[in-house]
Amino acid sequence: MSRAGTGGDPPALLVRGAVRSFGSVRALDGLDLVVPAGSLLAVLGPSGCGKTTLLRAVAGFERLDAGEISVRGRTVAGPGVHEPPHHRRAAVVPQEGALFPHLDVARNVGYGLDHATRRSGRVAEVLALVGLEGYGHRMPHQLSGGQQQRVAIARALAPRPALILLDEPFTALDAGLRATLRREVREALLADGTTAILVTHDQDEALSMADLVAVQRAGRIVQVDAPHRVYSMPADPWVAGFVGEAALVRGWLGDGEVRTPLGTVPVTGTDVDLTDPAPGPVPVTVLVRPEQIELVPADAHCRMTPPGTGGGQESGRLARVVARDYHGHEVLVTLAVRDEDAALAANVPGPGAGSGTTVSGTELRARARVAGDRPALEIGDQVIARLRNAAKVWYDPSR
Numbered sequence: 001m002s003r004a005g006t007g008g009d010p011p012a013l014l015v016r017g018a019v020r021s022f023g024s025v026r027a028l029d030g031l032d033l034v035v036p037a038g039s040l041l042a043v044l045g046p047s048g049c050g051k052t053t054l055l056r057a058v059a060g061f062e063r064l065d066a067g068e069i070s071v072r073g074r075t076v077a078g079p080g081v082h083e084p085p086h087h088r089r090a091a092v093v094p095q096e097g098a099l100f101p102h103l104d105v106a107r108n109v110g111y112g113l114d115h116a117t118r119r120s121g122r123v124a125e126v127l128a129l130v131g132l133e134g135y136g137h138r139m140p141h142q143l144s145g146g147q148q149q150r151v152a153i154a155r156a157l158a159p160r161p162a163l164i165l166l167d168e169p170f171t172a173l174d175a176g177l178r179a180t181l182r183r184e185v186r187e188a189l190l191a192d193g194t195t196a197i198l199v200t201h202d203q204d205e206a207l208s209m210a211d212l213v214a215v216q217r218a219g220r221i222v223q224v225d226a227p228h229r230v231y232s233m234p235a236d237p238w239v240a241g242f243v244g245e246a247a248l249v250r251g252w253l254g255d256g257e258v259r260t261p262l263g264t265v266p267v268t269g270t271d272v273d274l275t276d277p278a279p280g281p282v283p284v285t286v287l288v289r290p291e292q293i294e295l296v297p298a299d300a301h302c303r304m305t306p307p308g309t310g311g312g313q314e315s316g317r318l319a320r321v322v323a324r325d326y327h328g329h330e331v332l333v334t335l336a337v338r339d340e341d342a343a344l345a346a347n348v349p350g351p352g353a354g355s356g357t358t359v360s361g362t363e364l365r366a367r368a369r370v371a372g373d374r375p376a377l378e379i380g381d382q383v384i385a386r387l388r389n390a391a392k393v394w395y396d397p398s399r
């Protein structure tokens with residue numbers, strides 16, 4: 001459920017043309033971002049793209065070289081303006097909660113609150129929000145790592161800031177706890193109506209927690225969208241490869257359909273102007289997600305048929321299983337598809353998690369998802385791989 005977009009309120013955060021350089025490195029390179037009040041927005045990007053610099057600039061720990069930042073319609077950074085952190089109403093939750101070790105939980109949470117707020121029961125209220133009712137008298141060392149992080153979040157929530165800035169807050173925790181805590185923190189933020197910005201390089205965290213995902217690359221935001229849109233309608237091939245598993249294959253677009261080495265399918269979205277009549281099929285890059293590949297066992301006939309000659313595009317292509325990653329509920333199999341006429345697309349650009357695409361000669365590699373309860377596929381098995389569902393494509397200027 002999205003909490004974004006409440007009436008005509010100014011956005012909780014507006015960043016316009018933000019520039020911050022360290023020597024020759026432009027950590028922020030004209031960055032624009034709007035965060036609607038009440039939303040939980042994740043800034044997702046590879047290491048070094050400037051996420052922490054953005055967070056620090058918003059919090060007031062970093063000065064901008066150019067551009068401006070406003071919080072709830074009030075300029076806090078810009079030409080001639082640099083408000084100090086404590087005037088910005090932006091609370092930071094660092095990677096490891098950084099609690100005061102000599103203060104109990106209630107004093108940690110109440111630290112810095114004015115007298116009236118402290119007496120209003122706000123400390124108990126936020127502790128209840130993060131599931132730590134009755135923990136007020138514990139000392140930090142008597143808490144688990146996850147509980148300490150929840151106290152840090154309660155402490156950030158307590159003064160009712162305009163913004164909560166979470167800097168990879170779950171990194172230090174083990175995987176099981178991380179999933180639980182993400183859900184609980186999301187619920188706590190939702191219940192308190194807070195606007196939060198979560199900086200992370202973990203795509204699962206961004207996609208599962210946030211209302212909006214802002215993808216950052218080289219000091220700029222390249223797409224802001226709902227998580228399912230970032231995954232299914234990425235702005236460009238780089239985003240496609242960074243968010244989720246992706247293979248980028250060559251195809252030909254014409255008549256609203258795209259012909260690919262794995263079959264012909266309709267198109268869900270493209271930057272090609274479909275109203276502009278092109279003289280022939282347009283060369284495109286096609287996004288193939290693992291769940292879009294359907295696998296059927298190759299029968300003896302298929303096994304004896306040379307690749308590229310066994311049936312039309314619609315019947316898919318003969319593929320070989322070259323790797324498999326077992327995940328219990330599903331298996332990700334890496335397929336090699338020889339394709340003589342459709343030479344293959346370039347590697348997914350960027351250092352992202354979408355490492356599902358490699359190119360070797362005229363061999364396409366793509367990953368397919370198989371339910372864990374299906375008969376196991378072994379390395380070396382032959383299958384027929386067929387693309388199903390509509391695909392997202394981009395014009396390929398290199399052909």
Ligand SMILES: Nc1ncnc2c1ncn2[C@@H]1O[C@H](COP(=O)(O)OP(=O)(O)OP(=O)(O)O)[C@@H](O)[C@H]1O
Pocket residue numbers: 022025026027045046047048049050051052053054201
């Ligand atoms: N104080 C600094 N002095 C010099 N260079 C810096 C400083 N802070 C950041 N940088 C550089 O700016 C770039 C962006 O860094 P930043 O820490 O913002 O990236 P990030 O996306 O948060 O990376 P990570 O996910 O690894 O934390 C990097 O090249 C980094 O080396």
